[in-house]
Amino acid sequence: MVREAVWVPNDRVPLVRTRGELEVVGDPRFESFWSREVDGCYVPDLLWKAAGRPSGTPVEGVRDDNRSCLLPDRRLVIDDREYITAVKGCGAAMDAFENVPLNAVRARAICRDPRLSEALATEDGSGLITGERWFGNTPYGGQAPDNAMIGLLASLRADQAQIAGFQVCPVVSLVRLPDEYARIASRFFWYRRYEGAYWQEIRLMPSNVRVYFHSPLTFGVDTSRAFTLFGIETFEGAERFLTNLARSSFAALTLYARSLRHDAASGLYRGLDYQDVWLDKDAVVAADGTLHFADLEGIEDAIAAKPSTVKETIERQFHRHVYEASYALEALAVEVERRWRGFRGPSDRRRWILEVLQRACVADPFLSIEPTGDRLVLHIEPAVDTEACQVEIELASEVGS
């Protein structure tokens, strides 16, 4: 049975799909999809108008986060799970410095070319790829080639949509914005001009429900509505959802350990670690509760020279993100209590979470959760050098009180 993708309606975004001779870097495993179903690049219609309306096909996207759009009618099933196509870098919805839409008026205010400004004088619409250098070296509203490539490289390590049990939103391809558009985008900036190519990232997402930030409906804030969206109608259904959420969250918390490799030539350990990304805004929750990490451009190898550094990295990664994961589990349990009651207060609720968590992770090859006295201890066993690199972390203290 295919688990369907779900998405929350959001602002509709007019895009124009440009096909033809484009520079594309893609995951060969998804070639038939990116070369036929979603081939092309997707430019915001404001940029298309500024470019003098070259040939292209209008496409309606659904806003996802600030610089991405979903294409809900372009779907792919991977391993019994359906994914929706998302384009990252197809125009920013909001002005970079004010809480207002980035529309034609705002675009003209940052335009450095009078002819372009004139061309937009009577246009409407909003969303623009700009030439503002943003967060390092990324065009605001677009995507930089190096960031896009990091995302694709991380995705290439996935077997279908998971890296050793860590679920990801696969990046299927990267598309370079044609020069005719890139030249125009570079003429719109506030302070600093971005120097570089403009790319887009085509990725697959099982939903657009993020954990706490950056979607019209987030799991942590709008848990009631998320239940309705995901069709959770019984306690048993909620428990299945919690099982998947717990299993996938703990896989995310132990990403470094489960992706650890040892390079005999250099003598170094390498494992995947999170850079400037977080579970609360960069991961989405699928309809069955499985957490999928979406912003793969923030996942890169971290290098360690010795087992003690590996252990430190495992611990740091866990502690950096465990609050976000716990928040999602608690949000779910609170909503279960609101709907079906059944718990005798918060401690009973936490006991349920921990019980389900233990069951959810029982078959995980890289971790186990064991009661030790009145504590619950997480044993993390990395993919290599288990003896030297394993870590124990207290997951819950004074369980039962």
Next chain:
Amino acid sequence: MESDRARAILQMIQDRQEASVQPSEREELVSQGFLVSVDAPTRDGWTASVAGLAALRDRVREMSRVALATPGPVAPPELQQMVASLEELTRQKTNLETLVWNAPTQEYFLPTLAGRNVLADLTTWQRRLEGRTFPDFLREMYDYRAALFQAVSRASAIQGGLLWDEETRDAEETPMELSFTNVDFRFAAMILAKRAINPSLLVSAFQMFHHDTNWGSLNKVDRLIGSAILASLPWDFATVRNAFERLRVELQYHGVQPEDRILAAASLADIPQSAWAEVLERIDDLHRGRPTLNFLLASALARSPYEPAEALARFEDALTGMAARGYKDGIHIEAAASLLAAGPMARETMVERFSVAMSHLAGTFDPAFAPAAMIAANPLEPLEAIDVFRDCIAVVTRSSFYDLTLEIEELALILSYGVAPMGLGYLAANLPAAPPVQRVEPMAPPVSPLATSWYVWHGHYVYRPIGWYIATHPVHVHTVAAFG
């Protein structure tokens, strides 16, 4: 079986203590799914299977590591089967840890979710269990919750009617600034749904008041609350509107400010004309005693069973007691104090009840003072009232009768008013519950069985802040600060 006995059994099994459940009791609890019976051979089988859990887990992990190191999307069938067995054994292990031996029937019992839920109900209402059989208790709880779902279903039908009417009405008849939102209509629909009559009649009543009343104001929220309250009254349109308009004139002569007159008149519209003079005189007395009281506070006190002097003394006591517990200053604190002072409980227990309600409501409303006072002032025990409120939250949520999460508690509070299981429904309980059990002896003015003033408080102190929040925040508030 008596309800007390059922509670004792379920509690002991929950606490993993032997409960000596007799065969007849066992039948009653097992047949309804409150306990699961496990015979000794099954238990022994689980014990034997679980002994192999650790070994199986190690094998699964080993095979999983091998499978992950091998290209290919799907785990081998043997591994999938072993994972399924491991999950089953884990479940059996959890079950074993919660089994309780029962000597009279020579079997083990396993508590269930349904059993935990009914135990929670029995615990909440344990003061009311005396003389009540367990089947009666179950039936009454079922009827009460079914009635809540019916009320929300009615509200949904009413809201649908209001929306359809709004959408099909001539645009010139309803200027944009006076048109209501889905959130507005759900608020009104929940008030109207308290009357178990044909929803279309309530829709047309609301629209008549909304469109055919000379409001003398363009305040949309006042018109919404006023229309909902007036349409909820069980009298014909002309009578209610006439009373409402005459009351507004009367209020003018009693110093009520023009901006307060819509809500003031609506809150008094259920009172027979013969009692108007008494109520208005009390309001004047209250204002003389405490000139800074606004109309809503004064009306709460004026409609209470206490003479103005005593009502004001209770009000002062409430303020002082709340301040001693750290709740100080502001109109919402004064509103809470007036609701407590007007309530039927003893003066000494007002603030204690309020504190209990506050501790449960903090964070669910912003601020939670007036809602906590509304719950504290109802005739149920505070924890019973909180439980009813939580039941209402569950029903609103499970019925998906909301768009925005922050609507849920607001709507649940309206739904909870007057409602309780086991015949404990009180004033304005128009749901098919039972007759009131705790009535305040009517004094002048007569205590109305309708909830006009309660809805005004709710509208003013609960709905209005939410409406203001919604009006001033874009729906996509979470997408604004988006850097991803």
